[in-house]
Amino acid sequence: MMQQLGHTPQFFLTAPSPCPYLPGQFERKVFTHLVGDRAAELNDVLTQGGFRRSQNIAYRPACESCRACVSVRILVREFEPSRNMRRILKMNADLIGEERNPEATAEQYSLFRTYLDARHPDGGMSDMTMLDYAMMVEDTHVPTRVFEYRFRGPDSGVTGRGEGELVAVALTDRLSDGLSMVYSFYNPELERRSLGSFLILDHIRRARGDGLPHVYLGYWVNGSRKMGYKIRYQPQEHLGPSGWQRFASPELSR
Known part of the structure; x- marks a missing residue:
């Protein structure tokens, strides 16, 4: 309620x-x-x-x-990764996500532009400038964090931070009952790594570690192929006229 x-x-x-x-x-x-x-x-x-x-x-x-358009949130405490999700986690075990203040950088924007040009060249964000990007990240009055993902380096075990090029970014709000993934992007050349899925799985891990029950994914659009990935993360709840209700797709199998 x-x-x-x-x-x-x-x-x-x-x-x-x-x-x-x-x-x-x-x-x-x-x-x-x-x-x-x-x-x-x-x-x-x-x-x-x-x-x-x-x-x-x-x-x-x-x-x-x-x-x-249906709002979707993952039930973190009950979530168990599928075989394919475990493969994605293993493949990306060499990445480290660093939590940062919501401050835009030229490096982030360069990756953002590369991602948009490859994945959404005709989308509504395709003409965003560095100033537009900075406003997207920094114009917030709520608890917002930026997670930057880089490869592990020789000193990562000491510093807890990745090194080298930036490969993925997630802009995330922290709520009283979960993490809300506002926007994420990644290096499109690393397609085999399924970085979009990895970012969601890493947020589930972070929410569980912080004792938060939900990860909010935004809207699942029934009939839209580009939004179909959101129902893979089970169990989850969908918001309907009677409130949040558990949803399970009969098409999914583990």
Whole structure:
């Protein structure tokens, strides 16, 4: 159940625009601002209610004729990796993720651009400048962290940090009940490593280590192939009219 806030935030509704996931559909979003001393508390409540954060805005779909977007969160305490997930973890055991303050760097932006140009050249973020990227990372009033992943080096056992080139980045909010993965990107040339999956698995590990019950993955869009990966991480809950309910796909097997 969502907790109650002492002050009700103002919500706004966007005009319809073409849906980036389902051809022929139009999306609308309801949004509010995450600013001030209670931004973290508001972000907690709204995320538990199906909202996502982008900079200092919290939003969720409010489409008139479609309900395909469904909020997804992984049940961390019950999660057991599949055989393929264990293979991914083993393959990436030579990577170390360092937790950092939400500060944008030129190195991050270079990897971000490489990722977008290879994976989403025509997407809505394709024309983002370094300033745009810095705002995405730094324009936050909630507890946000940046995880940078690099290869292990000779001194990693002492410093606890990876060395060499940056291979993956995750922008993540820390909530009272979990970790919310806001955005992640990685070196597209390392395709065999399945770095996107590895970042989710590493966040599950981190949440479990911190005693947090959930990892929030944003929206699963039924009918969109690019969002299909989110239901692989079982068990998980989906947010519906009656609240968060356990979901299991009959198509998945371990």
